[in-house]
Amino acid sequence: MGVEEALSFEERVELAFANVPYPGDDDIAYDNTGYDLDCEEVLATFRSRSWKSISKAEVFQHRDSFPVFTPVAFHYYLPAFLVACSKYRLELDVAPEHLAFNLTPPKQETGSSWDFFWARARLFDPGQGGVILEYLELCADFVRNDWAGTGKAPPSLARLEHAIAWWKTRLGGA
Secondary structure, eight states: OOHHHHSOHHHHHHHHTTTOOOOOTTSSBSOOSSOOHHHHHHHHHHTTOOGGGOOHHHHHHTTTOGGGBOHHHHHHHHHHHHHHHHHSGGGSTTHHHHHHHHTSOOSSSOHHHHHHHHHHHTTOOHHHHHHHHHHHHHHHHHHHHHHTTSSSOOTTHHHHHHHHHHHHHHTTOO
């Protein structure tokens, strides 16, 4: 077993994102004018803060805020969400599912949805992509376990499997 494999998921996330720079106070939300209330809420919480200082309650509060982040802010703050959503999945309402959704590429690699996704995904290096893949696989395992014994196919599993396949391909796997 390698050193990285012996680390906890949280430690692997910290290691993978250790060198990601803070985006700067003016590059957290897509709108800094004060007119967009969602952006103002994100700025009030995240401005001048390390991702390591973001609490479980703040992850819960901003479980729907991913589209508001700029690509560099999404890159920088993602570890806070990865860690909290993996540790406190049942306490964070829809945050784990929303996070997985925002790490899932659209089926077609063209158009505005793809451009939005790709502006973020291209920032992740292989180590970061590896913990993203690990998170998505963890989500898929949770979904399978949650639906075990129902005799029904989990509705979100196909989307997660699409995301897992995309990240594996991006990382050079099959």
